Amino acid sequence: MIATANNQDLAARLDAMSAQIEWLVEQQRKRDELFGEMTPILREVMATATERLDAVEKRGWFAFARELSTVAERVLDHYTAEDVRALGGAIVTILDTVRALTRPEVLSIVGEASEALTQPERAEPIGLMGMMRASKQPDVQKGMAVLLSLLRNVGRASRALSDGDRGDAKARLAAVIGPRRKPRPQVAERALPSHAPAAAMAAGPACCTPASKPAEVATVVDGVSFTADGHLADPTQWTRPLAERIAAGQGVTLDEARWKLIECARGEFEKTNVAANIRRLTQLSGLSTRDIYELFPKAPGRTVARIAGTPKPAGCI
Amino acid sequence: METTHEAHRKVAIICSHGGLDEAYPSLILANAARQSGIECFVFFTFWGLDVITEKKVDRLHVNMAGNPTAPMPTMVAGLPGMEAVAAHMMKKQMAELDLPSARDMLKILDESGAQLYACELAMKMFKRTRDDLVPEVKDIITAGDFYDLADGAQIIFT
Known part of the structure; x- marks a missing residue:
């Protein structure tokens, strides 16, 4: 009885397997057909692609990309992912700055100004008196005003910046090197001298202190x-x-x-x-x-x- | 309830400068001594003579030039009239505090029993006589007289 049951089980499995083999053979046949059809096409595509790549290579794109990857490597060496994230945050500001700096009128000012640097032989050495005389020229006066306002803005921005990160920068510094000095006591906490209460100090001239x-x-x-x-x-x-x-x-x-x-x-x-x-x-x-x-x-x-x-x-x- | 130590205390103050800011420390120290029951005399010498000179006592000036704690640079402080301006401002501040003028201080000192003396040598140098001095001055004395007076006193030089 048991032997018969086993044989029936085996036959059922063989049936299933033959169906699978049939499916596999069919697949293989289809693939062969596909390759047969695709090979000429692919050959054509490869030839065209090679031609195109060759042209690209001749125009120097790959050399450019190679160099670019070297640059990217250098960038990766020097910057961490966090830096790049921060850069992402600052990108709008950077673009704004670049746009402002590359406005035609700004560029023309820079161009005019750099002329003085390209022709240094035309500038004669001057002393203190020369500086004072030069400060009477309207152009110099205007330039000084511009430079001063530039300085003012730089100062204002850097003060805002230092005010802004004073808290965490100080905290970080303190964590590294330890607190340099004790925190200054708050004015409100400072005890008034006991012999001169504030209200009494405020009153009256010296003769009746x-x-x-x-x-x-x-x-x-x-x-x-x-x-x-x-x-x-x-x-x-x-x-x-x-x-x-x-x-x-x-x-x-x-x-x-x-x-x-x-x-x-x-x-x-x-x-x-x-x-x-x-x-x-x-x-x-x-x-x-x-x-x-x-x-x-x-x-x-x-x-x-x-x-x-x-x-x-x-x-x- | 005066302590015996206080009862025997005595100070001799030498006032050698005539600026408004230089005269007041002497005058106030002298007055505070008298208020505390301390015997006191003030010896005015050299520029300090101006403090007891009738024509000068109301016109004592403050010299800001060369004073590193002055609230203005020395170049500004040296301008003509700046002494008068500084003196005027200081007098105004003193008036706000109800501080007596230098002349009133001399009067208060005299009334409170402090003794004011002029230096004989300085008087000769500046060609001044007793009549040039304010009436509160008790006498014109020499340095030797000063030491006799200062016997047993604490000496303060300003």
Whole structure:
């Protein structure tokens, strides 16, 4: 039983194979016919093509192409695919530039200008004075103007360029050689000097420059805090009895004239938050400098400020 | 609450130049000394005499020529009248800051107890007499007198 089944299978396969062989033979025959027909045609085509190529060769096209391929090789040696891509991006600009440069009027200017270079024997050496004389000629003046505007445009373009890639160029450079210096601190981040707050700095002339230091308590007398140079740490704590006590500590007795000056200083401070210096005191009280030095012989500005419970006056006057 | 150190302090300032910009440092240092309760005297010599000369004190000029920090090239700064222009501009700026004029500064110094002296030799050289000087000047003294006065003082030369 099994043998019979195998034989039937084999017969079916042989059938299929004979059909395939028949197809192959048919194909082969067709190909032979095709070659038979094509060969004369191809011979004709080849002859014509050879003739044409010969003519092309005689006209130097191949030599040109060979040279061109050498050029292409050189280009490939020096440029990467990325460069070419970049070139593609710039091609419009390049063409624009070439078009602008090859306009007839531009070319004629270049031609005229290069005449000077082709006939250098006609140009005589000149010195500084010669240059100054030449600068009076209208042609030279015009030329200078053109060259200057050229320079201006070159400068503007290169500045724009350097501004443009400063970021990534710097970053790349920094990646290669490491950062050369620390980044400059931003203006906004820079802390204002603590003894001169911005708002106070902006106000007023030199004679009443403020001195609103953050008061550091150095001594405490009877529950009242003083700074190291003897001013009230907290000016709002000031009272008249306290002023008299401070004055006594300074070796000063407060009479009417002295009280008037203290009140001037106190009033000015409460109004402007600025400790008045001697010049300001003369303006406020109407007293002369001499009067003030007579009332408070030793450093009157500071003494008055201490008694009036204001910070130390600033300014040189 | 003056410290004992401050109580004994004394400065002697020598003012040897008569430009507006050169006079002010002396005058302001002297005034600041008095404000701080420091004994102070100023010795005016050579061109500094102009600062205490009646006819000159209101006309002190600023010389920009040859000054590398001047805001103009020396060729420009040397033009006639440029000193007056520079002085005018500087005086304007000082007025904006409410700085007293040189003459007022001398008055303030005198009233605050600073002592102003003129140099005797310079007075002879420039052929000036006591009458040419502003009234605030206390005396005309020699270099030797200066050293006597400066005994124990810090000396500042401007």
